[in-house]
Each structure stands twice: as C-alpha cells, then as structure tokens.
Amino acid sequence: MMTGFEIRRKFLDFFVQKGHREVHSSSLVPHNDPTLLFTNAGMNQFKDVFLGLEKRDYTRATSSQKCVRAGGKHNDLENVGFTNRHHTFFEMLGNFSFGDYFKKDAIAYAWELITSNEWFGIPKEKLYVTIFNGEGGVPRDAEAYDLWLAQGVAKNRVYEFGLKDNFWQMGDTGPCGPCSEIHYDMGPAASDQGHTDCAFGCDCGRYVEIWNLVFMQFNRVGVGERFLDREDNTWKYPSYRLDPLPNPSIDTGMGLERVTAVLQRVISNYETDLFVPLIERAAELTGSLKSSIEHIQEHSPDKAAASLRVIADHSRAATFLISDGVLPSNEGRGYVLRKILRRAISHGRQLGQNRPFLFEMVFNVRDLLQDAYPELNETTQHVSDVVRNEEVRFARTLDVGFEQLKEQIQNELVKQTTLSEEAPGVETATIDVGGPPKFPGDKAFRLYETFGLPRDFIEDACRDAGMKFDTEGFEAALAEEQARARASWKGATKQTANPVYQQLPKSVFEGYLQTRSEDCEVLAIIKNGQGAQELKPGEEGEVILDHTPFYAESGGQVGDRGVLYSDELNAVVAEVKGCYYPVQGVRAHRVVVKSVPSSRTESKSPPSPKGEGWGTLTGDGRKVQEVVQRLDNWPTLRVGDKVDAVVDAGFREATMRNHTATHLLHAGLREVLGKHVKQAGSLVAPNHLRFDFSHFTAVEDEELHDIEDLINKEVLRNEKVDVIENVPIDVAVNEYHAMALFGEKYGDRVRVIKIGDFSTELCGGTHTGATGEIGLIKILKEGSVSSGVRRVEAVTGEGSLKHFRRDHELENVVSAFVSPTFRQNQAKDGAPSSGETSKSKSPPSPEGEGWGTHEYSPAEALKLELEKKDAEIKRLARELDQVRMKSASSSVASVGEKIKDVRGVKVLAHRVDNLERSQMRTLVDQLRDKIGSGVVVLGSATNGSVSLIVGVTKDLTSKIQAGKVIGPVAQRVGGRGGGRPDLAEAGGKDPSSLDTALGEAYGVVEKLLG
C-alpha cells in the first residue's frame, strides 16, 4: 500500500513526466493579496500568471500546496475532528496549464493518473465524474462530456450539475469556466446516515470528491457602471458578459488527505498514515492521567476520539502557520491561529491533560512532514516555544474563565429561582416558566469567546448545577459573531492594479552592473493614473523606459533616485524621486520634470534626490547643473523621447552597503540567537537598515555585542560577495541552502547572494562587491515590534562615521563637564587608577583592556558624575525644605497679631510661600495647636500656582466646616477644592490675588457663623 508520502511524490512525478515544472509550495501567508486570509488553493501562487500580469518561463506546473481553511469564508473550524474529511490544514495537489494544454489533455492526464495501474490504479467502477449542465446563459460543457466518454467512462457514470457545483470563477470579473469533478464511491460503510443503497449525488458521505478540474475558458467582463453592493460590501456590475479567453488555462486541485484515504482503503482521512502517528502521539501526551481518559472513553468514546483528531489536525495547522511566520494574536491571521491552538488545548483538557502538551506535538508533525517541507527543520524549536507560550497563557485565562462561570451560574440560579417563586406570573423571554432554570446562551457564548471555555465544559457545569443549557441562544450568538468576523475581514478589498499598467512592456534592468544607461526610450507616461503623451515642466508623473539602471523598490530595498538627462538638450529633463513596480516586471520611475530655475537658489542645490546628507550627484551632476543654469526654455518629456537614466551613485552605494550588511546581520542573528531566527521584514535605505525577525525575548546587550563582533569580522575579512544568477529554486534551497524569506514570492529561477560560508540568501537586491566596502556595521537599537517579533536598527559606512563623530562630540562635552578632580577622587576610592588623567594623553578607548591602563569611558564617567550630582541635588533639596519649614515655623511665633476674633471664634489667615503641601499640613497642625480653638487658613504661592489649606479645630466643626471656608477663598485665586470638616485643601492659578483672598477669609467665616 502506498504511503501518503509516496502518493504526493507520485502525483508530482506523473506531471513532471508530462512536461510540468515542479513548483514548491508557497507560504501559507498569501503574498500581496489582502483579500485572502490564508493560502487555500494550489492556484493562489499563480493568480497573476492566470491573469496575464506575470510571465514565467514555463507554461505547465505542478505543486503540492500547503493550505489552511479556517476563519474567513471557509469557517468550518467547529466541524473539524467530528467528521471524516474536515481539516484546518491540508495539502492540495494540482496541475496547471497557463494557456498551454486545455480540456482534452487535462481530462486524459487525470484519468490516466488515477486509473492506470502504473500510477494510482483506482478501479473504474468506483468512480463518477461530473460536468457543467449549462445554466444562467452559460452553455453546457458538451466538450467535457464527450472527452470523458472518449476516455472510456460509461455514460451512466457522467453526471451533470449547475453553476453552484460545476462552475468556477476567480472573482467578480476575470477568468472563469466550467469544471469537472471526479468522485469516489467509498461504499455504504461510509454513509453517515447509514444508507445502504443510495445513488450518486447523495451527500451522506459515501461519495467523495477527490479531484476538481477547472477549465478556465472565459473572461467575465462587467457591463455598465460599477456600484458598491451594500449587502455584502463588494463592487459589482449591473450585468456581465463572458468573452472566450484567447489562451484557455487549466487549474486542478486534489486533496492529498482524501486521495490517501481512498488509496489506503479507509473511510476517514484520520485513519491514513498522514494522521495515525499524530493521533497516537496525542493519546500518549494527553493520556498521562490514565484514569480520566479511561473514564471518558467509557462514557463517551466518540468524544475522546474526536478530541484526539482535533489535536492531530490542529497541531499540523499550528506548526505550519507559525513556521510561516504567523503568531497568536487578537486579530486577523493571528486570531485564527490562536483559536486553533486554544481549541486543541481545550480538547487536551477534556482528555484530562491540564499541563502543556501541544508543544511536543510540533516535533511529531515535523518528523512526519519534513521530507516534503524541509523548511520545518529550521523552525521547529521556535514553533514549539510559541505553542508552549500560548499553552501557559491560555491556562491562566481558563482559570479566570472557570471562576467567572461558577459565579455566573450561581447568580443565574439565585435570580431565576427567586423570580419564579416570587412572581410566577411574570413573563420573561429568557425564563422557561415552570421548567428548570436555564443558563442564557449569550452569557455562555461570552465565556466561550472571551476565555476560550469549551462549550462542553460550560454544558457540563450547567448540568452539574441542575441548569439547562440554552443551545439556541448559544448558536445564535455564535452565528452573529461569525458574520461579524467575515464582515471585518472583507474590509481589505483587493486593490487591482490600474489597467493602464497591464498593457505596458517590461523594462530591461541594467542596474546590477551600472548606474547609468544611455538612449533609454520613454515607452509610456502616466499622469494622474492615466496614460499621457507628455509631462510639461514642473509636472509630476511616472515614466516607463525600455531599459533602466533604476532599482525598483522591492525586497525591503528602497527604489533608486537620480535624474533623466537629455543628450540632445544637454540638460537634466527630470528628477527621479523613486522607482517601483506597479505590476510585476514593469518599472515605473516617479519623476518631476524640471521647471525654469529661480536662478541662484536653484543653482546651489544640485538636481539630486532629497536624501538629506546622501544625495549629491557625482561628477555628472555638477556639469549638468551648469548647463541647467544656461537654459532658458525647459523641455517637455514626451513618449518616444530618448534620455540617459542616471542613478544617484552616492544614494545607491549607501543603500548597497546597508543591503549587504542586512544579509550579514541575518546570518549573525541566526548564529548567535539560534536558527529559529527568521526574517519577518526589512528596510534597506541609504541612511540606515531595519531588520525584523522572529525571536521570543529581548536580545541581551552581550548578545548584540557578539553579533556586532561577528559580522564586523566578516567585514574585515573583506569576503567577496558572490552573485549567482538564474539558479533553479530547488537547487538554491536544497543545494545552496539559501534562506528563502517569509511571505516572499519567488519565481522559478532565482538569484542567490552568497557571502563566503557565512550567508546565502535568495535576493534580488543590489550588493557591494566585497564585505569590506560596507565599512563598520553599528547596531543602534533593538526592540519589540509585536509579540515574538524583534527589530534591530543599524548603520554602516558613512552612517557609522556620522554616528561616531556625534559620539565623539558628546565625549568632548563630557570631558569638559567631568572634572579631573572627580576622576582622581574616584581613583583614590579604590577604582582602578588611570595614572594619566589628562585628556590629551589618555585615548578615549571605551574598553582599555590590553592597553595596560584603565580609564573611565566617557559614558562611565558621565554616569558616575550624574549619580554624584543627583545625590547632591537630593541632599540640597532636603536641606532647603528643612530651612523653609524652620522659617515658616518660626514665623508662627509672630502670627499673634493676625489672629482675629470673629464672633467669638479665633481666625488666622496667613501666607507662607514656597512650602510643599505636606509642610503646609504640618504647619496647620502646629497653628491649630497654638490657638487651641479656631480656624486656620494658609496660602502659599509657588512657581505661579497657589496652594490653600484650611484647618478647623474639632470643637468647631459642627458650626464651621473647612470645606465651606475654602470654597469662596479658592474661588478668589481661580481654583476650587474640598475636604473633611476639619481639613480642606485647594489649588489656584492666580498668585496675585492670594493676599486679597486671605484677607477675605475672615469675612467668609463670619458669614458662616451668621
């Protein structure tokens, strides 16, 4: 019997033998397609090829594609584990023709592969095929019908279905066509409903679709004006027309898991060798508490088996998703991953395993699938760490969730039983009058959603408490949430490229070898998104040239800047501010056509990009500038013009240094931190580089130093940077072991950048000739971008120089600031003696090891100095406080004359500036003690703001409350306040009114007494 591995291999070999190129699976995270949550079909990576936007050097391809369907449109997560054929992760085998062969060959190949004894050898009497019956104005696929019969398929084995089952379209518009499916009869034992003799077409599980052949035959074109359909928030046309495609194409998909079940003669995909080892391992890992698993198996064996299937399935999905760079989070892809992980973990709990276990499954998934997906080898440890982290985190959440559940059940019990006893006649929507109390479904759903409490757990807890579980309410809340999730993902609608670009020819790129190309023809001009014939002086637009040295922004590297120069006019005609790919292969230069210079100011600034500190044109530029000044009339740039395209060489060289440095950094990070480090994004600009990578914890300072040391050693070694062009991708990955990057889509032949034995990467960027050209690489920053992703920023070349110059300036400041006496004192205190302390003699080497003397580095010296100053400041502040308090207290003796008798109550209003609030409180206490019985009002002005405090002795608080006194007084200084009857505080903004306010305090008390 064939193993799953052999079946996958056989499928690919069959099509390779029929002239197909074997293409490696693309990432589960779709490249550049925001409409798609996860890669869900083999054709995803060929979408642009089918649309004619991209050309490959082959027209027939075959692949085994990693796919995930969960969340988004294909939301069948809840079913997985409880059926024979639902999965979150699966492999899709497919063969593709891009305008090469069509229906006839596709049908012949399919029939040969599955029926020939040399290949899959499935008995013909077990097979059915379907064709499109003609519906909605689209004709019946009579051609396919005849072709199936020509293969020897019996007439009564060909069934016809409509648009829903047998017609496929890529989107609202674009390629579409009829399809044919091949189904396999699993026999009556496979019927979920126990049917013993149902016919083909019954969906009880007996007849299983194993292969879908899509015949891309038409182009669906919108007719009329496009409008936004509010119902599902998508753009539509009033009507459509089907035009025949000039080069019809083929796209097929065969689920590996299904066909493996067929060929291994089992009913469920989970009984194949793709799953059995995982299920066994799941049983092992969760069965450590034997008694409980036995308990479950005894009481609900189906449930236990389903839980094991869930764990097996989800561990595959989680392993591949994390390996492709997805991390658990609360939105988008990360949210779906989190749901998958948590569902697997809860099923482990249902089997009695409360400790982390899922992270161990990751290694078994690797063992099972690494032959087909070697990339797993490198990521497993990282994946396992991510999973374990989520298990620990989820355990904490679950504990909180259980507490909540217990509490809510208790509350509901109390509420519902009292309600029904006290008011039996009252009708309420949620209470089943007369029946047992019911736990509301929306509450259950909130616990399920917020804490990930499994539904089963909630149901069990309800039952234990003697409550009913509100199934309908739960289902309704679930449906609502799913609708919301779908709606939110739709937010990102695919931005299709402006049609104007799709017609354009590709530009020949010469920038790997040179920064100047001559006689470049202007093939097209785009102005305001429209094709145009010319750009006038001062106008902005995009220009397509037949050949160009300008690097278009990609792979993290910024697009080149420079100028377009006219030989004929002997002048710069346009400034190029950037270059990018509007569609694959087409390089668009963003330009501004030169306008009449405003004389001198213009003449000073060369026509260089605005790369501050970077953009100075070399040689050419200055010459050009002189010419520019002499010209009176400025040229218009027209389609058909010939120009010289000149890249700003300084800008490019600085960018190249950073790009090559990025490769060294990537390799250095992997060397020091581990092989789990994977690029998650990068920016290569002239002035710095930024590199994001997967790593769990902050990178320690020592680790950063190690990385810096390591990569700068590579620089000093002046290793040659080898560029190997046109390497088949499998050779690059399997022989060169080149690192392919996450989310990046590669063609079939790639460019490999190899730096000695240190770094090998697939890369289309521009690089230095040898590592020595990079200059010093200095890491400036390390930090977190999101959970599990870190970012490093670094500078090279002139950037490093600039950085050190700045540091040096700082050092001079520090030297002036940190006194030699200080250093000497430190030395006396036991710090290593430097012997020489004068600036001129001691080198500013931060780590003087090996030079025989120890000198504080400027940073150390500054730190010591600041610490010392800090302590000094604190001491002084304390002293100042004490002095102020002393003087305020001593003034207490002289306040006698300010104490007035107001209707028999002693009142004192007194000003004490620059006191802290706590000091004012102390002072109020002292004054209250001094007068024995009465009211004390203190005001203080400090730095333009006012503090007020009122104290009333206890014996008077029944007549006078401090809060009532402070209100009107505070108002005077533009503030308000309040407090206890015996003590109230307030603030204010107007120190100039403080004296008046205090003067009025006596009147306020008088009023209160009156």
Ligand SMILES: [Zn+2]
């Ligand atoms: Zn049936």
Ligand SMILES: [Zn+2]
């Ligand atoms: Zn690169």
